[in-house]
Structures are given as structure tokens and as C-alpha cells.
């Protein structure tokens with residue numbers, strides 16, 4: 600089943616076209632890695648896909664219907680990680696998650712009865728169980744990143760939109776996140792994540808999409824790319840990023 604479909608997305612900032620008619624599809628259970636040089640428009644695209652930013656042209660459909668049709672209900676069915684996460688600094692990780700999940704349940708009219716994943720289980724999944732009572736203001740950058748990821752996962756989203764989720768994570772946490780994403784996809788969620796790590800995209804995603812000059816310069820299956828060998832696959836990706 601198609602979870603996300605974007606057609607002809609155009610975005611213009613200060614007279615400059617950043618996205619020039621970009622198309623994208625993402626199916627249930629699929630992990631799509633989004634690559635592009637600095638300033639290529641990855642974050643812009645992710646914001647448009649969440650409905651946080653309105654494009655100048657094009658349309659976004661979520662689960663077969665226009666994204667704007669049930670908003671913020673649709674947003675409550677997404678796990679979104681974009682920009683610096685903002686938390687209640689004096690509250691603990693557990694208290695922050697309790698508040699987030701309560702708001703999300705209120706916004707999601709259709710699935711209001713669904714039980715959020717246990718908060719302890721979530722904290723455990725991102726490796727924060729031992730620090731769950733610590734005020735978030737005392738967290739390191741990597742711990743904040745982990746908590747932001749836990750916040751995305753608690754309400755069983757159909758779609759994850761993650762902007763550079765690996766930033767600030769140590770290698771152990773990156774491995775845990777990779778496993779979590781694979782498990783979520785195996786349970787049917789669709790995942791789109793951006794990254795500057797070619798090797799991590801190749802290790803985690805099923806498909807990769809490269810944005811250059813405002814368009815998709817490459818969309819490829821990861822197993823097919825890897826068949827060329829790791830170095831050749833990375834060269835292909837870099838070439839596509841150069842446009």
C-alpha cells in the first residue's frame with residue numbers, strides 16, 4: 600500500500616527555486632534514505648511532507664488522501680523528527696514523553712483508543728531507561744536525540760519522517776536506531792530519513808533517493824547499488840548529489 604505520494608513539489612524562497620517539481624512515493628514497510636548536498640532541499644522537502652510548510656506547487660497525499668484533508672489528525676499518524684528537538688527542560692524524559700503522547704492521542708481522532716506503546720519500553724528501546732528520571736535540561740546532545748526519537752515512536756505512526764536522525768549519536772546508538780527502523784518497517788511503517796552518511800543509508804534503507812538541482816537525480820534500490828560494491832555504490836551516490 601502506498602503511504603506517501605508527492606507530485607510536482609515546487610518550493611521557492613526569496614525568488615530562488617529550491618525544489619523544482621519533485622516527485623516521491625513511499626510504500627508500507629519501505630525505508631527510503633534521502634541524500635543531497637548541503638542546501639539541496641532535504642529539510643524543506645521533509646517539512647512539506649509533514650504539512651508544516653506549504654509548497655508553492657504540487658501536492659502531497661498521505662494514505663491515499665490529500666494531506667491537508669485531516670490535519671492535524673494526519674500529523675498525529677506520523678512520527679516526525681525535524682530540527683532541534685524542543686523539550687520541557689525541567690521535566691524528566693518520562694514526563695516529557697507522557698505529555699507528548701497525551702497531546703498526540705488528543706489530535707488523532709480516528710485512533711484515539713489505541714494504547715500508546717509503554718513509556719518504559721520506549722525509553723528502553725532508545726537506551727534512556729537508566730536516565731529516565733533526569734531532567735532533560737541535563738541531557739547531552741546525543742541523549743536529547745534519543746529522546747526525540749522515542750517521542751516519534753510512541754503512537755504507532757504509519758509514517759516516519761526523520762531529518763538527519765543519526766546526528767549526534769554514538770556508534771552504539773546508531774546501531775540501535777538502525778535495528779529500530781528495520782523493526783518498525785517490518786511491522787508495516789513507512790520510513791523516510793535524510794542523512795549525510797552514505798554508508799549508513801546503504802546499511803539501513805531499502806531504497807535511496809538523491810536530490811540535486813531541486814529534482815530527484817537518482818532513485819535506486821539499495822541491494823542493486825550494493826551489487827556494484829560499496830565503493831562504486833558510494834561513487835554513484837556522490838555523482839548523483841553533484842547533479
Ligand SMILES: Nc1ncnc2c1ncn2[C@@H]1O[C@H](COP(=O)(O)OP(=O)(O)OP(=O)(O)O)[C@@H](O)[C@H]1O
Nearest residue numbers: 612613617635636637638639640641642643644795
Ligand atoms: N525559510 C527559508 N527562507 C529562505 N531560504 C530558505 C528557507 N528554508 C530553507 N532555505 C534555503 O533553501 C535551501 C534548502 O535548504 P534545506 O535546509 O532544505 O537544505 P538541506 O538539504 O536540508 O541542507 P543541509 O544538508 O545543509 O541540512 C537552502 O539554500 C536554504 O538556505
